[in-house]
Amino acid sequence: MDNLAWIFISALLVNNFVLTYFLGLCPFLGVSNSLETSARLGLATTFVMLVTAVCAWLLNTYVLIYAPYLRLICFIVVIASTVQFIEMLIKKLSPALFRAMGIFLPLITTNCAILGLAIFATNRGYGFMEGIVYALGAGIGFTLALVLLAGLREESELSNIPQLMKGTAMNLIIAGILSMAFMGFAGLFSSA
Amino acid sequence: MNAPAPSSLRLVLTLAVAGLISGIAIIGIYESTLPTITANKARELREAVFKVLPGVSEMQQLVYRDGGLVATEERRKEEQAVYGGYDREGNFIGYAIPAAGPGFQDTIGLLYGFSPEQKQVVGMEVLESRETPGLGDKIYKDADFVGSFRALSIEPNIVAVKKGAKARPNEVDAITGATISSKAVVRIINEAHAEWLQRLPPAGAEPPFSDTDPASSGGSP
Amino acid sequence: MKQNESYEEFIKGIWRDNPVFVQVLGMCPMLAVTNSAINAIAMGMATFFVLVGSSFLVSSFRNWIPKQVRISCFIIIIATFVTVADYTLLALVPKVHKELGAFIPLIVANCMILGRQEAFSSRYPVRLAVMDAMGMASGFLLALFSLGAIREILGDGALFGIDLFGENFEPWIIMILPPGGFLTLGVILLFFNWFRFKKDEFLADVAAAERGGN
Numbered sequence: 001m002d003n004l005a006w007i008f009i010s011a012l013l014v015n016n017f018v019l020t021y022f023l024g025l026c027p028f029l030g031v032s033n034s035l036e037t038s039a040r041l042g043l044a045t046t047f048v049m050l051v052t053a054v055c056a057w058l059l060n061t062y063v064l065i066y067a068p069y070l071r072l073i074c075f076i077v078v079i080a081s082t083v084q085f086i087e088m089l090i091k092k093l094s095p096a097l098f099r100a101m102g103i104f105l106p107l108i109t110t111n112c113a114i115l116g117l118a119i120f121a122t123n124r125g126y127g128f129m130e131g132i133v134y135a136l137g138a139g140i141g142f143t144l145a146l147v148l149l150a151g152l153r154e155e156s157e158l159s160n161i162p163q164l165m166k167g168t169a170m171n172l173i174i175a176g177i178l179s180m181a182f183m184g185f186a187g188l189f190s191s192a
Numbered sequence: 193m194n195a196p197a198p199s200s201l202r203l204v205l206t207l208a209v210a211g212l213i214s215g216i217a218i219i220g221i222y223e224s225t226l227p228t229i230t231a232n233k234a235r236e237l238r239e240a241v242f243k244v245l246p247g248v249s250e251m252q253q254l255v256y257r258d259g260g261l262v263a264t265e266e267r268r269k270e271e272q273a274v275y276g277g278y279d280r281e282g283n284f285i286g287y288a289i290p291a292a293g294p295g296f297q298d299t300i301g302l303l304y305g306f307s308p309e310q311k312q313v314v315g316m317e318v319l320e321s322r323e324t325p326g327l328g329d330k331i332y333k334d335a336d337f338v339g340s341f342r343a344l345s346i347e348p349n350i351v352a353v354k355k356g357a358k359a360r361p362n363e364v365d366a367i368t369g370a371t372i373s374s375k376a377v378v379r380i381i382n383e384a385h386a387e388w389l390q391r392l393p394p395a396g397a398e399p400p401f402s403d404t405d406p407a408s409s410g411g412s413p
Numbered sequence: 414m415k416q417n418e419s420y421e422e423f424i425k426g427i428w429r430d431n432p433v434f435v436q437v438l439g440m441c442p443m444l445a446v447t448n449s450a451i452n453a454i455a456m457g458m459a460t461f462f463v464l465v466g467s468s469f470l471v472s473s474f475r476n477w478i479p480k481q482v483r484i485s486c487f488i489i490i491i492a493t494f495v496t497v498a499d500y501t502l503l504a505l506v507p508k509v510h511k512e513l514g515a516f517i518p519l520i521v522a523n524c525m526i527l528g529r530q531e532a533f534s535s536r537y538p539v540r541l542a543v544m545d546a547m548g549m550a551s552g553f554l555l556a557l558f559s560l561g562a563i564r565e566i567l568g569d570g571a572l573f574g575i576d577l578f579g580e581n582f583e584p585w586i587i588m589i590l591p592p593g594g595f596l597t598l599g600v601i602l603l604f605f606n607w608f609r610f611k612k613d614e615f616l617a618d619v620a621a622a623e624r625g626g627n
Contacts, residue, residue, distance in 0.1 A: 003294070006294050010294070010298065010299075014297070014298070015297070015298055015322075019591060020591050021445065021591075022440070022441055022442075022443075022444040022445040022591065022594065023441055023445075023519075024441070025440040025441050025444070026440060026441070026524060029440065061269075068222075069218045069219060069221075069222040069496060069500070070215075070218065071518075072492050072495060072496050072499075072518050072521060073214070073218075073489070073492045073493075073496070076488060076492055076521065080488075110522055110524055110527070111522070112441040112442075112519050112522035112523075115518070115519060115521065115522050116441075116515060116519055116522075119515040119518050119519070120515055123514075123515060124299075125269075163610075164603060164606045164607055164610060165603060165606075167606075168599075168602055169599050169600075169602040169603045169606060170599070171599075172595050172596070172598050172599030172602065173595070173596060173599040173600075175595045175599075176592045176593075176594075176595030176596035176599060177592070179591045179592040179595055180587070180592040183590065183591075183592065186296055186297050186324075187296050187372050189294045198479040198481070202479060203479055203481055203482050206477070206478060206479055206482055206486065207482055207485060207486065207489075210485075210486050210489045210490070211489060213493075214489050214490070214492070214493040217493050217497065218493055218496050218497070221496065221497045221500050221501065222500055225500045225501065225503065225504035228504040228505075229500070229503050229504050229507075232503075232504070232507045236507070324586070324590070325568075325569070325586060325589055325590070326584060326586050327586075
């Protein structure tokens with residue numbers, strides 16, 4: 001179980017954060033109408049996930065042993081601060097990028113994928129390296145799902161969808177089919 | 193009708209008060225549920241160990257520390273442990289060894305009982321799995337499969353064979369339609385055993401059962 | 414600031430402004446825990462507790478919380494209730510807690526709860542806020558239950574663990590797997606859209622008839 005490769009591939013494909021664990025659905029359904037925005041959001045989310053994984057490990061190892069009940073609040077504070085910090089960083093380094101990302105950056109805070117990552121990693125007792133690899137896999141998997149859905153939505157703009165299906169209903173059904181496709185990755189690591 | 197903006201002190205104070213009340217509430221619920229939660233966890237573990245080691249009525253945690261097994265309730269985060277099972281007279285019956293590894297869908301966590309005297313696996317219990325319902329989840333729902341771990345020779349290791357082809361004492365029939373999950377269970381046990389076999393003391397030299405009260409700290413001499 | 418009767422505040426959360434089917438909020442926990450009816454209800458009740466409790470506190474203290482730190486205060490309050498719910502479930506029903514897993518702490522990230530505090534509880538008196546919260550939470554619970562029931566009946570042939578169809582029913586396994594969650598919610602939303610479309614059509618017909626005179 002400590003196998004780093006398995007942790008990475010599992011989070012990326014076999015147990016994709018969005019399509020298998022249903023995390024990060026708000027941006028998945030709300031933001032994925034543009035391929036470019038989706039890619040950018042995914043990248044930012046991956047970065048926040050990496051930072052969160054490291055902070056969560058630090059907290060778990062040194063602080064939360066004495067007060068396990070404060071875990072949830074600490075994680076939320078870490079995530080909110082990280083997003084705030086990244087916002088300031090991007091604003092300073094590249095104002096153009098900041099303007100392009102707009103409202104999406106603060107939205108990362110309420111993205112359950114990041115909190116979910118911290119909680120899952122804690123429950124599974126991941127160490128430092130495992131946490132990083134897990135965050136990488138989860139973030140890239142999230143980006144992958146977002147980009148796939150965005151691409152499909154951009155395509156479907158041009159087709160004749162019945163009025164009633166337009167919007168979230170259609171996106172959910174597309175997501176369901178994507179999820180089915182990803183089920184094909186199961187068994188990737190177990191041909192003993 | 194705009195009220196003047198509240199001072200920074202006011203803001204900090206509000207957050208501090210909120211945090212304080214929140215902290216008290218959380219600590220309160222934690223302390224009041226801790227006995228129940230600990231008791232539940234202990235009971236679950238006991239039940240699992242008793243399932244995989246038939247004939248056992250007492251158990252204790254054996255932590256692998258400094259090259260040997262130490263009977264103690266405390267376990268540091270990096271340390272690994274197994275459980276020793278003893279009968280009513282305190283005689284050693286076998287080890288209950290936790291193991292985990294990738295299954296078909298996600299990680300499978302299990303506990304298996306091992307008797308060093310008979311060099312056999314005497315039981316297996318799946319603790320955690322996310323295998324496909326109706327197919328992979330047969331690794332714990334199929335009584336025949338679980339039962340085939342009751343007296344399974346572990347020399348040199350366990351082998352999963354196609355259903356019906358079981359011939360040797362160290363072979364297990366895989367479940368039809370859940371080959372990968374079944375093979376994963378076998379592989380997980382083999383890998384854990386390879387790791388633990390070298391750590392376990394020679395047969396007959398197992399740590400005796402010490403009746404440590406979990407409430408007291410440290411082990412008994 | 415039109416103030417409805419408290420009864421109306423309660424009812425609106427169940428159908429007209431149902432948080433899941435109409436506002437499409439609170440998605441994450443929805444799909445993950447609705448692979449069986451009992452899990453769905455457990456999650457619904459936990460969310461009910463958190464939403465009503467936080468709304469009560471937020472509304473009670475709404476005049477004391479400065480605007481600048483209100484979101485942080487809301488989150489502190491919500492996280493406290495979630496932690497309480499988490500430990501309570503772990504102590505009382507460990508089996509259910511194991512099924513719901515990490516999704517209980519994730520109630521904190523449920524945009525519906527934070528949204529309600531921001532949009533309603535922080536602006537209205539306690540009684541209305543609590544009724545609104547109870548309505549939204551009930552709507553959420555109903556939505557979760559319907560999703561969980563459909564998925565369990567089709568995917569397992571059972572409801573609450575009780576076999577419904579007997580030996581010969583071949584369960585539609587995909588329904589209790591992740592794709593089933595997406596598809597079921599998508600189809601339910603489709604029906605909701607259809608109802609609303611039909612209702613709007615009907616109302617438009619009525620209006621046209623009235624305008625045309627006779």
